[in-house]
Structure formats: C-alpha cells, structure tokens
Amino acid sequence: MIAIDGVSLTLQGTPILHDVSATLPKGELIALIGPNGAGKSSLLSLVARLIPLQSGRITVDGLPVDRTPGRRLARTLTIMRQDTGLAARLTVRELVGFGRFPHSRGRLTDEDRRHIAAALAEFDLTELAGRTLDALSGGQRQRAFVAMAFCQGTDYLLLDEPLNNLDMMYGRQMMRILRHLVDRQGRTVVIVLHDINYAAAYADRIVAMKDGRIIASGPPDAVLTTDGLEAMYGYRMPVHRIGDRLFIPHHD
Amino acid sequence: MAERRVWLAAALALLCAAAFLGLNLRGNIAFVLELRALKLLALVQVAVAVAVATVLLQTITGNRILTPSIMGLDALYLLGQTALVFLLGGIGFAAVDPRLKFVIALAAMVGLAAAVFLPLVRARHSLTVLLLTGALLGILFRSLSSLLARLIDPNDFAVLQGVSYANFNAPQGELLAIGAVLTAVAAAVAWRQRHVLDVMALGPAGAISLGVDWRWSVAGVLLLVVLLVAVSTALVGPVAFLGLLVVALAERLTGTRRHAVLLPAAACIAVTVLAGGQAVLQHGLGGASTLGVVVEFLGGLVFLLLLATGNRR
Ligand SMILES: Nc1ncnc2c1ncn2[C@@H]1O[C@H](COP(=O)(O)OP(=O)(O)O)[C@@H](O)[C@H]1O
Ligand SMILES: [Mg+2]
Numbered sequence: 001m002i003a004i005d006g007v008s009l010t011l012q013g014t015p016i017l018h019d020v021s022a023t024l025p026k027g028e029l030i031a032l033i034g035p036n037g038a039g040k041s042s043l044l045s046l047v048a049r050l051i052p053l054q055s056g057r058i059t060v061d062g063l064p065v066d067r068t069p070g071r072r073l074a075r076t077l078t079i080m081r082q083d084t085g086l087a088a089r090l091t092v093r094e095l096v097g098f099g100r101f102p103h104s105r106g107r108l109t110d111e112d113r114r115h116i117a118a119a120l121a122e123f124d125l126t127e128l129a130g131r132t133l134d135a136l137s138g139g140q141r142q143r144a145f146v147a148m149a150f151c152q153g154t155d156y157l158l159l160d161e162p163l164n165n166l167d168m169m170y171g172r173q174m175m176r177i178l179r180h181l182v183d184r185q186g187r188t189v190v191i192v193l194h195d196i197n198y199a200a201a202y203a204d205r206i207v208a209m210k211d212g213r214i215i216a217s218g219p220p221d222a223v224l225t226t227d228g229l230e231a232m233y234g235y236r237m238p239v240h241r242i243g244d245r246l247f248i249p250h251h252d
Numbered sequence: 253m254a255e256r257r258v259w260l261a262a263a264l265a266l267l268c269a270a271a272f273l274g275l276n277l278r279g280n281i282a283f284v285l286e287l288r289a290l291k292l293l294a295l296v297q298v299a300v301a302v303a304v305a306t307v308l309l310q311t312i313t314g315n316r317i318l319t320p321s322i323m324g325l326d327a328l329y330l331l332g333q334t335a336l337v338f339l340l341g342g343i344g345f346a347a348v349d350p351r352l353k354f355v356i357a358l359a360a361m362v363g364l365a366a367a368v369f370l371p372l373v374r375a376r377h378s379l380t381v382l383l384l385t386g387a388l389l390g391i392l393f394r395s396l397s398s399l400l401a402r403l404i405d406p407n408d409f410a411v412l413q414g415v416s417y418a419n420f421n422a423p424q425g426e427l428l429a430i431g432a433v434l435t436a437v438a439a440a441v442a443w444r445q446r447h448v449l450d451v452m453a454l455g456p457a458g459a460i461s462l463g464v465d466w467r468w469s470v471a472g473v474l475l476l477v478v479l480l481v482a483v484s485t486a487l488v489g490p491v492a493f494l495g496l497l498v499v500a501l502a503e504r505l506t507g508t509r510r511h512a513v514l515l516p517a518a519a520c521i522a523v524t525v526l527a528g529g530q531a532v533l534q535h536g537l538g539g540a541s542t543l544g545v546v547v548e549f550l551g552g553l554v555f556l557l558l559l560a561t562g563n564r565r
Contacts, residue, residue, distance in 0.1 A: 050457050074463025081457050089509045098451060102463040106447020152462070 001026050002047060002156065002190070007056035009042055009212075016042050017212045019056075024190060024207070026061070026155070029182045031199035032192045034209035035233055040192045041081070043209070044158045047190075048079035060156055074102035079158040080149045092136070092144045093129040096120060099151030119151035122177060124170075138165035146174065150181070157181070159191045163198065175202045200224055200246040208232055220246055254506040254513045261505060261520035268528035269296070275535045293428050294420050294488060295530060299498075299522030301435045301484035304442050305477045306495025307511070307518055311453045312473050313379055316503075317558050319496045320481045322383055323369070324390030325361045326490035331393040332360055333415045334400045342408035354427045354486050361482035364389070369478070373471045382474075417544035418489040420530060431487045438476045438483075439519070446511035449473070453509060491544065493551020498522040500554050525550075 002024040009017040017039050024030050032040045045051045046065075047058055053066040060077050078099075096119050100112040108116075120126045123143045133141055142165045149157055159178075163171045179202055181187045193199045199206050199220065206223040208216040210232050216223045224246050230236050237250045272295075273288050305320045321327070336353075337345045368389065372382045401412060442449070448469060452459045456466045484491070502517035503509060529543050 045457075048461060050460055070460060070465045071463040074461065079457070079461045089503070089507070094510070098454065098458075098462060101447070101451050106450065149461075 001059075001061065002188070003057070003059045004043070004047065005057040007043075007046060007053070007058060009039075009046060009051070009054055011042075011051075015212065017046075020212070020214055021056075022207060022214055022217060024188070025205070026188050027182060027186050028188060028204040029178060029202060030188070030190045030205045030207060031203035032190060032207050032209065033194075033196055033199055033232070034215075038209040039212040040209055041160050042212075044079060044160055044190065044192065045081075048077060048158055049073065050079065050081075071102060074152070074154070076154055077156040077158065078149045078152045078154045079160070080145050080162060081160045089132055089134070091130055091132055092125055092147075093120065095133065095144050096125070096129075096147045096151050099148040099153070102152060115151050115153060119147045122150065123147040124173070139167060139170055142166060143170065143174070150177075155186075156188045157190070159189065161192050161194065163193065163195070171198070178202070196224060196229070196248055196250060197246075200248060224248060254508045254510070257506045258513055258517045258520070261502070261517045261524065265520040265523035265527070268524045268531060272527045272531040272534075275531060290425060290428060291420055291530070292527060293432060295526040296523050297428065297432050297435050298418070298420070298484040298488050298491065299494075299526045300439055300519045301480040302491055302495045303498050303502075303518035303522040304439050304515060305480040305484075306499045307514055308442060308449070308473050308477050308480075310499065311449050311509075311511070312470050313383065314453065314455055316500070317496065317555060318383070319492055320477055321490065321492040322390070323365070323386035323478070323481070324388075324393060325364065325386075325478065325481050326485050326492060327390040327393035327397070328361055328364055329357055329485045329490060330416060331397045331400075332357055334397040334404070334412060337408050337412050337415075338400045338404050341405065342411040345408070345411055350424050351427060354424070354430075357486035358482050361485065362478060365474075365478040365482075369474060370471070373467065373474065379470065415489055417548065418491045418494075419544060420488055420526075427487060431483045434479060434483045438480050439515075442476055442511075443515060445473075446515060449511040489544065492548060493555060494522065494525070494547050495551075496558075497547070497551035497554045498525060500558060 004020055004022045004024075007017060007020045008015070020043060032044070034040055042051065046053055047060065049065045049070070058065045060073070063073060063076060065073065093116065097108060097112070097116050099119065100108060100115060104112050120129050123146065125140075125144060125147055128136065128140060128144075133144065136144065142162065146159065146162050149159065162174060166174060175198055178189045178191065182189055182204070203220055205218065206216070206220050207214055208223055208228070215231060216228055224239055226236055226239050229239070229248070229250075237248055240247045240249070269292055272292055273285065277284060302320075309318055309320050310316050336348065340348065368385060369382055372385065401409065404412060448464060451462050451464055452469060452473070454462070459469070460466050498521045499514070499518045501521050502514055505521070506513045506517050508514065525547065526543070529546060533543055533546070
C-alpha cells in the first residue's frame with residue numbers, strides 16, 4: 001500500500017500540491033489522470049523520493065520514503081519518468097540490465113541475465129537488444145525504459161506517461177503487460193494516463209487531480225462521469241457504456 | 253569488443269611510453285634514463301588524473317563537452333602564479349621552493365572547492381548552479397590574472413608565460429611521489445565505483461530510482477574531480493582541453509560510455525597522447541617545451557568539432 005498523508009509541496013515559492021492525502025492499495029492498477037500542470041508528476045516524484053518531502057508523510061509498504069535507505073527502497077519501488085534522461089550510447093540490453101543494479105550492484109549474475117532476457121522478450125525488444133538508444137524511435141526507447149523498470153522487479157511501479165510516443169498496437173500491448181503484472185504477479189502499478197479511455201478500460205482505480213489537489217478517487221464508474229470530467233477538464237463529454245466498458249468520446 | 257579496444261589503447265600507451273624512454277639514448281645512459289623515467293611518471297600521472305577527472309565530471313553532469321576547467325580551479329592556479337610573479341618578480345618567483353609552490357597551489361584549489369562547491373552541494377543546489385558558479389569564478393580569476401599581468405615587468409612576463417601552459421620538463425621527485433599516490437588512490441576509488449558511475453550517467457532521477465544516494469554520490473565524485481585536477485595542475489600547470497580530447501577519442505574508439513571500459517581507455521589514450529607527443533617533440537622536433545600548447549590546440553579543435561557535429565551532450 002502507498003499511503004500519502006497531508007503532503008504539500010512548494011517549488012520556488014509556487015505552491016504545487018495542497019495537503020494531498022490518498023491511499024493506493026496494493027495489487028491494483030491505478031491510473032492518475034488530470035489536466036497538464038495538475039501536479040501528477042510532482043506527486044509521483046515525491047513518492048519516488050526524487051523530490052525531498054517538505055511536509056506530510058508518504059510510506060510504501062510501511063517504509064517511509066524520506067527515511068528509508070535508497071538501496072532498500074529501490075527493491076520495493078521504481079519510477080519511470082517522462083524525461084528519461086540521457087543514455088544515448090547505451091544498448092537496450094545494457095539499459096534494461098540497469099534494472100538489476102539494486103540487486104547485484106552492477107555485477108550481473110545468471111539470475112540477473114534471466115530477468116533481463118525475460119524483460120526484453122516481454123516488451124518485444126529482443127531483436128533490438130544490441131542497438132544503442134540513439135538508434136531507436138521514440139516509442140522503442142520508451143518501451144526500453146519501461147522494460148528497465150519491469151526488470152527491477154519491484155512490487156510497486158510508478159510510470160509517468162509510459163504511453164507517450166507509442167502507437168495503438170504498442171499502447172495496447174503496454175497496458176496488457178501492466179494488467180498482467182497486476183493480475184498474475186500481484187504487483188502494484190501507478191500510471192499517469194492522458195487518454196481516459198485507457199484508464200476506463202484497464203484501471204482498477206482512478207485518482208483524478210487538478211490544481212495540486214486530488215478531486216476524485218475510486219473505481220472508473222464512479223470517477224468517470226460527465227460532471228466529474230467537466231470539473232477536471234473544463235468541458236462536457238458524454239460517457240457511454242458499451243457492455244461493461246465505459247467509452248468516452250472526448251474529442252468532439 | 254569494447255574490452256579488446258581497451259587492450260589496444262593500453263598497448264599504444266605502452267609503446268609510446270617505451271619510445272619516450274628509449275629513443276636516442278646517448279651519453280650517461282643511467283642518468284638519462286632516470287631523468288626520463290621521472291618525466292614519464294609526471295606525464296602518466298597527469299594523463300590519468302585528467303582523463304579520469306574529465307570522465308567523472310561528464311558523467312555526473314550528463315554533458316560530453318565539459319572539461320574540469322569549467323570549475324575554475326586552473327584559473328585560480330594561474331591567478332596564484334601571476335600574483336607570485338607580480339609580488340616577487342621573475343627571479344624571486346624562480347627562487348621559491350617548488351615544494352612550497354606545490355603545497356600552496358594544492359591548498360588553494362582544494363580550499364576553493366571546499367569553500368564554494370561543498371556548501372552548494374549541501375544546500376541541494378543543482379549541478380548547473382555549481383558549474384555556473386565555477387565558470388564565473390574562473391572568469392573573475394582570469395580577469396584578475398590579466399590585470400596583474402599588465403602590471404608585471406616585461407622581463408618577468410616571460411616567466412609567467414612559462415607557467416601558463418603545462419610543463420613536464422622539471423618534475424620534482426618528492427612531489428611526483430605525493431602526486432602519484434594521490435592520483436592512484438583517486439583513480440582506484442573511481443574504478444571501484446564504476447558500476448555506480450554507470451548508473452549515475454542516467455541522471456538524478458534514474459540513479460535515485462535505482463537506489464543511488466544522489467547527493468552523497470555527487471559530492472564524492474566532485475571531491476575526486478577536485479583532487480585529481482588540483483594535483484595535476486599543481487604539478488605541471490593547467491591542461492584544459494586534454495581531457496576533452498582523450499575522452500572523446502576513447503569514446504570513439506570503444507563505442508561505449510561504460511566506465512569499466514571508458515575509464516581505462518581514456519587514461520591509456522591520455523598516456524599515449526602525452527608520452528607519444530613528448531617523444532615526437534623531443535626526439536623528432538628537437539624542442540620539447542611546447543607539448544602543453546600542442547595538446548591544448550588539438551583539444552580545442554576536438555571541442556569545436558564536438559560543437560559543430562551537434563554532440564553537445
Ligand atoms: N521545478 C519546478 N519549479 C516550479 N514549478 C514547477 C516545477 N516543476 C513543476 N512545476 C509546476 O508545478 C505544476 C505541476 O507540474 P507537474 O507535476 O509536472 O504536472 P503534471 O504532471 O500533472 O502535468 C505545474 O504548474 C508546473 O509548472
Ligand atoms: Mg507530468
């Protein structure tokens with residue numbers, strides 16, 4: 001469980017998050033949605049201790065993120081961010097292999113190699129394994145970074161817009177892999193999504209943010225309503241139900 | 253494959269070192285050899301220090317066109333030398349015990365780093381702030397140096413020019429020993445941390461997510477960089493572009509930035525450039541005092557090439 005309690009954040013004098021509290025249960029796929037600038041990335045960065053905690057408390061599986069040694073936390077929690085940094089000269093295999101760093105500190109064991117091969121296969125990267133990142137398309141690179149997070153083998157994965165740059169086929173594949181991680185391996189995935197239809201189709205729970213606050217949280221049926229979405233995005237969109245699926249044509 | 257290229261670089265380095273030692277041996281061979289061995293020790297030490305320091309700085313900043321001279325340490329060194337010449341005159345400057353000069357220079361550079369950079373790291377300022385501070389200090393020191401240089405007697409000015417570029421011709425046995433120990437320790441620490449350095453190259457977010465304590469690790473790496481640069485500068489003088497040159501060449505040769513490969517490859521290429529260059533200048537061209545200038549020229553060219561080809565990061 002990720003417990004966020006009374007967290008506020010101010011960066012360079014600008015308040016970013018206001019007294020945010022939330023409980024994200026273990027073993028669920030949780031979608032974080034909300035307009036640009038709502039504070040989604042900031043909240044994930046705080047949970048992943050990329051930004052120091054200023055006020056409030058965050059624990060992951062009972063480990064306080066501001067006081068647990070980084071190495072310990074790296075076996076429980078990982079984050080993949082939007083700006084995936086610079087590692088141009090790395091091969092895909094090397095990058096994915098970094099996921100094993102918290103376990104073997106860079107000296108790969110046979111078990112590590114098995115994990116790496118599995119991650120490459122899972123994300124359809126085996127054929128690209130020897131390529132360097134600067135020789136990949138944006139979507140391929142994105143998959144490589146998610147594969148690295150997967151390879152880290154943590155119970156909690158925080159993914160900031162992992163569908164960026166992915167075409168429909170790979171977007172769907174990514175969501176299915178994540179769903180599989182949750183259903184079969186009991187992992188917890190917190191994912192920032194912009195397409196609410198993906199959230200509707202794949203998430204167990206949706207947390208909606210706006211202006212540095214959580215304005216709704218619950219199962220897709222409860223959060224994705226015409227009124228709720230208007231409060232978030234500022235315009236009305238119909239919410240259709242097709243079978244047991246919600247479908248939201250938000251673009252017309 | 254990359255590993256094999258390291259051995260190639262090592263072989264080249266050995267060859268150049270041997271050429272430097274063995275070419276044109278004449279007269280009192282034991283004496284000449286001893287002198288050359290001392291010089292070679294200085295060359296190797298500076299080569300290793302500059303190569304390792306440059307790799308480390310580029311790794312933590314995620315920037316492939318930075319050299320440690322952005323931190324302003326060599327500018328401070330230059331200012332110190334200029335001030336000494338200004339105060340003591342050319343003859344007085346030459347009379348000062350080199351060991352004293354070494355200690356003063358080392359203390360000033362490490363002191364500056366401790367006074368300016370450590371508080372910045374402690375206050376969680378970003379590396380950009382830190383580098384900007386270093387660059388500004390560098391400009392300030394350089395301006396002060398040129399102001400002082402204008403006030404210096406023209407005869408003394410020649411002395412000053414002599415210390416503005418790296419000079420490998422007058423190594424002091426004891427200083428070399430101290431420098432060699434410090435450089436070896438710093439390089440060994442960097443080598444032991446090679447896997448952590450690989451992860452740090454992913455940037456703060458990636459490294460923290462993989463369990464690296466970013467702030468402490470950056471502080472530690474900066475400490476190594478400062479130590480290496482200070483030792484090599486105090487020993488032979490400033491070498492701004494050598495690091496850029498050899499790291500770019502090493503990356504080209506091995507095709508990777510993995511530190512297990514890049515660190516030794518860059519060090520070997522640095523030895524090749526310095527020892528080989530010195531051998532050529534000394535035995536081929538007669539005068540050996542200009543190696544520092546030649547290396548800076550080549551390094552500057554590489555810098556412009558990197559800029560022009562868009563390899564800015
Ligand atoms: N380092 C920073 N300094 C000041 N403001 C920031 C910083 N980073 C983000 N912000 C601001 O915080 C708000 C939330 O940003 P972010 O968490 O990235 O939103 P989201 O991911 O939901 O789009 C935005 O208004 C953004 O401009
Ligand atoms: Mg964001």
